[in-house]
Amino acid sequence: xxxxxxxxLASMFLALCFLGAFLWSVKQGQFDxxxxxxxxxxxxxDSSTRESSPPEHT
Amino acid sequence: xxxxxxxxxxxxxxxxxxxxxGQQVGDGPETGAFDFLADxxxxxxxxxxxxxxxxxxxxxxxxxxxxxxxxxxxRLYNLHDGIGPSEVNFTRKTLKVPYDESKITLVxxxxxLSRIGYEPDFKLGSLQQNGNDGxxxxxxxxLGVAGFAFGNIMLLSFPGYLGVPVRDTPWLPPVFGxxxxxxxxxxxxxxxxxxxQSAWLGLKHREISIDVPIALGILALFFQSAFxxxxxxxxxxxxxxxxLVFFLLIGKSFQRRSFDAxxxxxxxxxxxxxxxxxxxxxxxxxxxxxxxxxxxxxxxIRNGELIPADAVLMQGPALIDYSFVTGESRPEERLxxxxxxxxxxxHGAPIEIEVIKEVSQSYLTSxxxxxxxxxxxxRKFDRMTREVSKxxxxxxxxxxLATGGWWLFHSPGDTLxxxxxxxxxxxxxALALSAPFAFGTALRILRGCGLYLKNxxxxxxxxxxxxxxxxxxxTLTQGGVGSVHWDGTELSSALQAALRGMTExxxxxxxRAISSTFSVEADQPSGFQExxxxxLECIWQGQSLRLGSSVWLREQGLEVPALAxxxxxxxxxxxxxxxxxxxxxxxVAQSLPVLSSRYDMTVLTGDREEGLQTLRQWFxxxxxxxxxxxxxxxxxxxxxxxxxxxxVMMIGDGLNDAGALRHSDVGVAVTEDIQTFTxxxxxxxxxxxxxxxxxxxxxxxxxVKVVAVSFAISLLYNIFGVxxxxxxxLSPLFAAILMPLSSVSVLxxxxxxxxxxxxxxxxxxxxxxxxxxxxxxxxxxxxxxQELAA
Numbered sequence: 001x002x003x004x005x006x007x008x009l010a011s012m013f014l015a016l017c018f019l020g021a022f023l024w025s026v027k028q029g030q031f032d033x034x035x036x037x038x039x040x041x042x043x044x045x046d047s048s049t050r051e052s053s054p055p056e057h058t
Numbered sequence: 059x060x061x062x063x064x065x066x067x068x069x070x071x072x073x074x075x076x077x078x079x080g081q082q083v084g085d086g087p088e089t090g091a092f093d094f095l096a097d098x099x100x101x102x103x104x105x106x107x108x109x110x111x112x113x114x115x116x117x118x119x120x121x122x123x124x125x126x127x128x129x130x131x132x133r134l135y136n137l138h139d140g141i142g143p144s145e146v147n148f149t150r151k152t153l154k155v156p157y158d159e160s161k162i163t164l165v166x167x168x169x170x171l172s173r174i175g176y177e178p179d180f181k182l183g184s185l186q187q188n189g190n191d192g193x194x195x196x197x198x199x200x201l202g203v204a205g206f207a208f209g210n211i212m213l214l215s216f217p218g219y220l221g222v223p224v225r226d227t228p229w230l231p232p233v234f235g236x237x238x239x240x241x242x243x244x245x246x247x248x249x250x251x252x253x254x255q256s257a258w259l260g261l262k263h264r265e266i267s268i269d270v271p272i273a274l275g276i277l278a279l280f281f282q283s284a285f286x287x288x289x290x291x292x293x294x295x296x297x298x299x300x301x302l303v304f305f306l307l308i309g310k311s312f313q314r315r316s317f318d319a320x321x322x323x324x325x326x327x328x329x330x331x332x333x334x335x336x337x338x339x340x341x342x343x344x345x346x347x348x349x350x351x352x353x354x355x356x357x358x359i360r361n362g363e364l365i366p367a368d369a370v371l372m373q374g375p376a377l378i379d380y381s382f383v384t385g386e387s388r389p390e391e392r393l394x395x396x397x398x399x400x401x402x403x404x405h406g407a408p409i410e411i412e413v414i415k416e417v418s419q420s421y422l423t424s425x426x427x428x429x430x431x432x433x434x435x436x437r438k439f440d441r442m443t444r445e446v447s448k449x450x451x452x453x454x455x456x457x458x459l460a461t462g463g464w465w466l467f468h469s470p471g472d473t474l475x476x477x478x479x480x481x482x483x484x485x486x487x488a489l490a491l492s493a494p495f496a497f498g499t500a501l502r503i504l505r506g507c508g509l510y511l512k513n514x515x516x517x518x519x520x521x522x523x524x525x526x527x528x529x530x531x532x533t534l535t536q537g538g539v540g541s542v543h544w545d546g547t548e549l550s551s552a553l554q555a556a557l558r559g560m561t562e563x564x565x566x567x568x569x570r571a572i573s574s575t576f577s578v579e580a581d582q583p584s585g586f587q588e589x590x591x592x593x594l595e596c597i598w599q600g601q602s603l604r605l606g607s608s609v610w611l612r613e614q615g616l617e618v619p620a621l622a623x624x625x626x627x628x629x630x631x632x633x634x635x636x637x638x639x640x641x642x643x644x645x646v647a648q649s650l651p652v653l654s655s656r657y658d659m660t661v662l663t664g665d666r667e668e669g670l671q672t673l674r675q676w677f678x679x680x681x682x683x684x685x686x687x688x689x690x691x692x693x694x695x696x697x698x699x700x701x702x703x704x705x706v707m708m709i710g711d712g713l714n715d716a717g718a719l720r721h722s723d724v725g726v727a728v729t730e731d732i733q734t735f736t737x738x739x740x741x742x743x744x745x746x747x748x749x750x751x752x753x754x755x756x757x758x759x760x761x762v763k764v765v766a767v768s769f770a771i772s773l774l775y776n777i778f779g780v781x782x783x784x785x786x787x788l789s790p791l792f793a794a795i796l797m798p799l800s801s802v803s804v805l806x807x808x809x810x811x812x813x814x815x816x817x818x819x820x821x822x823x824x825x826x827x828x829x830x831x832x833x834x835x836x837x838x839x840x841x842x843x844q845e846l847a848a
Contacts, residue, residue, distance in 0.1 A: 005233075008237070022206075023202060026199050032194070033150075036128060040128060
């Protein structure tokens with residue numbers, strides 16, 4: 001029945017890892033602004049790539 | 059102009075990202091508008107951080123309105139190699155820029171931003187640093203810890219509830235118990251800390267808040283469980299404890315207002331600029347920070363700038379728009395030697411003034427020296443919750459003592475256990491949750507409709523209101539000069555063309571209003587002349603055509619009655635005059651009678667008496683209307699209305715209403731654009747939504763009823779639980795089921811009841827699900843139109 005102890009420790013360890021990750025992300029400021037990152041992800045990185053390829057609609 | 063800057067730096071994709079991206083850029087700020095940023099003292103206060111090489115500064119850019127803005131502003135480094143990677147916060151409309159001071163100065167940086175259409179907004183108030191990120195991050199962490207503990211303790215408690223046989227492993231339950239106890243310690247010390255603090259603070263001030271029974275319940279839960287676990291007699295109620303704290307924290311975060319772009323505590327410093335242009339005796343000019351202005355300083359005020367302090371006009375004439383300060387709807391001419399009050403906005407050629415009072419002592423700002431502004435004037439809206447919880451707490455403590463006394467005689471060994479069981483079950487978790495969730499939902503619904511509340515409890519304040527006080531200019535009426543009427547002989551189309559040409563050549567607001575009434579093509583005037591403060595003149599059909607005040611025309615030897623308005627004369631013949639009337643906002647005339655059937659109404663205006671005449675024409679039901687009130691008069695009028703104990707709601711827009719907004723039970727600031735300055739208030743209302751006010755008020759009353767119903771339900775749960783506990787049958791399993799069940803059911807009733815109330819009141823949240831993704835229709839310009847129109 002000592003396998004349950006290993007399971008217990010493993011699950012606790014995993015949960016603590018997630019909690020730690022959450023606390024770290026809050027401290028990093030990832031929860032400060034919930035709106036802007038969502039917009040940023042939709043934007044292409046570079047405008048210079050566009051120049052090499054012809055515009056699609058002409 | 060903007061396009062050429064952008065395409066030079068290969069940023070022209072800006073316009074593809076969002077069709078709304080382009081904004082009409084005004085004339086641009088006058089050159090030297092940001093010279094005050096060269097002042098090292100000011101600069102040090104404005105920047106966030108510097109290491110000597112790279113400096114970080116956060117600009118407030120109210121023009122940010124779409125994805126393309128974010129895209130462009132985060133690529134600022136393409137425009138200048140002294141700028142590092144910048145970061146936009148969309149909700150707060152701020153831009154954080156690192157820049158190299160040796161390559162670009164702050165003045166140049168601000169100038170660059172304003173050239174591409176984002177003019178940084180510097181106000182006297184931006185010198186005060188505000189950081190509430192700390193508190194918010196802390197709240198997130200507390201929630202995270204509580205959730206973590208709740209989930210894990212629940213898992214550890216399950217075997218006990220399910221009665222899993224432990225014959226082979228008798229050591230397992232104590233291990234599970236010890237682990238649960240370990241997990242609950244951070245919940246007690248970190249997550250639930252605010253509840254203990256606020257309960258303790260309340261007790262110190264002899265005030266019983268809802269936090270007192272909560273804190274008592276949490277303490278009873280913890281110590282009873284710790285006692286059980288350490289003695290090995292049971293698994294305790296720790297899952298209930300962690301769950302309780304977790305739910306409470308969710309409720310707290312739910313009612314926290316979630317719009318950063320709005321500020322509800324603004325004072326005059328958020329309206330005044332940072333610096334003014336000082337004229338030295340030798341004629342040279344220098345910028346001077348506003349907080350260092352002293353009596354006797356001579357300042358130059360350019361077109362569209364604010365008068366920063368009470369002053370005497372030295373070089374004029376001035377045309378001052380006081381609409382935002384006094385409620386007076388028309389710009390006033392001032393001549394040399396007259397006193398100009400702080401807060402007015404000047405239009406026209408630059409003027410020079412001499413300061414006679416410091417900024418904080420001026421007529422307008424002295425309102426903030428009033429005693430009600432000095433003390434921390436915290437209004438308590440949560441009266442309902444507080445009153446219920448006061449009775450509740452007393453009842454719980456009496457009950458616990460009574461059951462304790464009864465058991466002391468019958469089975470002394472069980473006394474403590476049962477007393478703590480009563481405290482545990484009576485813990486008003488559901489009670490504490492119902493108001494935050496109902497009001498939080500109401501807050502979100504109203505936000506969708508264009509009414510932004512400071513916090514959820516304002517809904518309760520709104521429901522108690524019995525008396526409505528309105529400001530006139532800018533609130534009930536459109537503001538500005540109003541609608542134009544012609545009174546006189548009929549104007550031929552040739553004359554209309556000439557008039558349009560003449561009035562278009564002038565920047566005077568009345569001229570602008572008159573010119574907008576003509577539909578004919580403008581005729582270029584010949585021999586045009588503008589007599590500042592008097593009128594306009596040009597040559598038409600060989601004779602002089604004059605449009606101006608009756609005083610001026612009489613000076614010219616014409617027979618003109620002494621009436622307000624703009625008189626028109628051709629040669630020696632007086633043709634008639636234009637007069638101006640306030641026109642009500644769209645829909646206001648229809649909704650006011652609806653309101654007056656239920657509420658007492660008062661109109662408080664700083665405008666002249668004749669402004670009320672027109673008001674009575676379209677709002678005949680108005681019995682109590684007072685004109686020519688100073689900001690202080692308005693404040694006193696509100697105090698007087700409140701003196702009979704009835705709750706007053708003040709709806710106003712200008713700085714002159716600031717005192718009244720503050721003194722009323724609910725102060726609602728009206729604004730054309732939620733990004734611009736609004737005085738300190740409890741709620742901000744979009745001007746176009748004023749006709750919907752009856753619905754909002756009805757909704758608030760319904761919401762309070764929903765809260766009352768969920769209070770009743772949670773009390774039923776408590777009575778049931780206490781009955782079980784007092785008889786000595788409270789098992790951990792029973793507590794673990796009853797607590798979440800009562801919390802969740804009350805929560806569901808609160809949220810859906812409030813939604814239903816919104817439907818009953820006829821509220822349909824508009825397209826602006828998020829207040830900040832709407833495109834701004836107002837082009838940024840050196841003179842914000844909406845402030846002019848206030």
